[in-house]
Amino acid sequence: MASRAVRARRRRARQAVAYARAHSPYYRELHRALPDDIDDPARLPVTGKQALMARFSTVATAARFRRDHPRLGWLLREFSIDKPLPQLVAEPNRYKPSSLAGFSSMLGLLAREQEAGRLHIHPGMVIADGEALTAENRTRIASAFHAQVRSAYAATECGFLAYGCAHNWLHLDTDWVVLEPVDADQRPVPPGQPSHTVLLSNLANRIQPILRYDMGDNVLMRPDACPCGSPLPAVQVQGRAAExxxxxxxxxxxxxxxxxxxxxxxxxxxxxxxxxxxxxxxxxxxxxxxxxxxxxxxxxxxxxxxxxxxxxxxxxxxxxxxxxxxxxxxxxxxxxxxxxxxxxx
Missing domain, CATH: 3.30.300 (GMP Synthetase; Chain A, domain 3)
Structure with missing residues (x-):
């Protein structure tokens, strides 16, 4: 018998597919030959950015968060990486963030500023996303800030794919995400083998349904239990097929x-x-x-x-x-x- 979590995920998948068909002409046409009650995204056809681009919605930003949650907006600050480095360093020096998140390359640059004494902040947690976090950069960031460093796997199509553990694996949010590693012919790739790409189904997004979306990422699913103790499936992102x-x-x-x-x-x-x-x-x-x-x-x-x-x-x-x-x-x-x-x- 399926576990409660699996049953809940199937229910969410069924609801996401039904919603997409009811509200999106694109998905209604794409799924017209399929059965009405589908609770497994693997039964759906693959889609991609080119097909969805005309209907694609932008992801929520920190500015939108502050607009929609004015009482909580003071908790979040954006530091633009477009600014000159001295100005970029000055802003977190004033704000004193308790946690820091950003592109891993920029976090590495800020770590160098911290080492040089120009930046002096003490975040308890640093989260790297958007780019691969190398072991060397992780060590440098952790040493400079004396903080835990975690990586996150996120995309415009889904901002909550997976979160990193201390063993450098990313644990999937399987309550709301279905991730399918596949080969070049879109056949399933078993754990322990790198994929050609990966197909994403976001079970939470009703603004822009994302169902079996080809992300172009090469991933490796861990074939055994992660030593961190998390029961969630673990992946490593090894780069994008297109890159x-x-x-x-x-x-x-x-x-x-x-x-x-x-x-x-x-x-x-x-x-x-x-x-x-x-x-x-x-x-x-x-x-x-x-x-x-x-x-x-x-x-x-x-x-x-x-x-x-x-x-x-x-x-x-x-x-x-x-x-x-x-x-x-x-x-x-x-x-x-x-x-x-x-x-x-």
Whole structure:
């Protein structure tokens, strides 16, 4: 017999599907040949961003939270990463946040400011989301702030997918989320094997129904119990399928390398404050660097070039050219700092 939690999730799935059919012409047409009473999203057809874009609603922001909850709004503050670093540092210095959340790259930058004595806050918890949190960055943030560091898995389509534990796994909110790891042909991938992508069903969203939505994330489901003791399924996000760097390897062959491979590698290079690797041509990587205080730019570049060259050689991509950029790392229009940028992204 199914557990109470499973029965509740099936009920929510059934309600979400019924609501989507009743209120969305898109889903009504997409599901018209299906039975009326579906409580398992795996029986639904797959959809994606292109199909939903015309109907897509923006995610709630901190500003909206303050508008909708004026009595609670004082609890939440936004610090814009578009501001110059001294101003960005000054604002949390005034506010003294008890917890801190943001892109992992920006949290790492703030950790350096804390180490340098320009930032002096003492959050009890730091939550990294929006970007992969490397082990090196986690250690640096924890050491700088003397705080617990947790990662979160969230997206515009669902802001509460999973939350991290001390063992670097993300535990799914299975009460309201159905996540299906699949291969390139959208067949289920068993735990312990990395997926090509993952399909999301958000059972809570009635404004913009999200049912079997292809997120493009490579995930790995943990095949056994997590040592943290949580009974919830655990995943690790290994990157986005669309963000893998792909290099020509002769004929019709290509070499594909995860962005995390570059990030983990360069996190270990001393003297780097920030880096950004941009695939500017099919077989060219342009490396943007900001050196740490006191570091010699030429020494840092030599170390970076050696490490990337070694990684490329390990993947049989020695032919890829490396360029030393004169411009510093840049933020995207959305404000997210992308450390690895594949060609055409």
């Amino acid at each position: 893998l760097l792909e290099f020509p390897a002769g004929g019709d062959r290509h070499v594909r390398i995860s962005p995390m491979a570059f990030g983990t590698l360069l996190d270990r290079v001393p003297g780097i404050a920030q880096f950004q690797v941009v695939q500017s041509a099919p077989a060219t990587l342009r490396v943007r660097l900001t050196q740490a205080d006191g570091a010699d730019p030429d020494d840092v570049w030599r170390s970076v070039r050696e490490e990337i060259s070694r990684l490329l050689a390990e993947h049989k991509a020695e032919h890829v050219a490396l360029e030393r950029a004169v411009e510093p790392p840049e933020q995207s229009a959305s404000g997210k700092f992308r450390r690895i940028i594949p060609l055409g992204r």
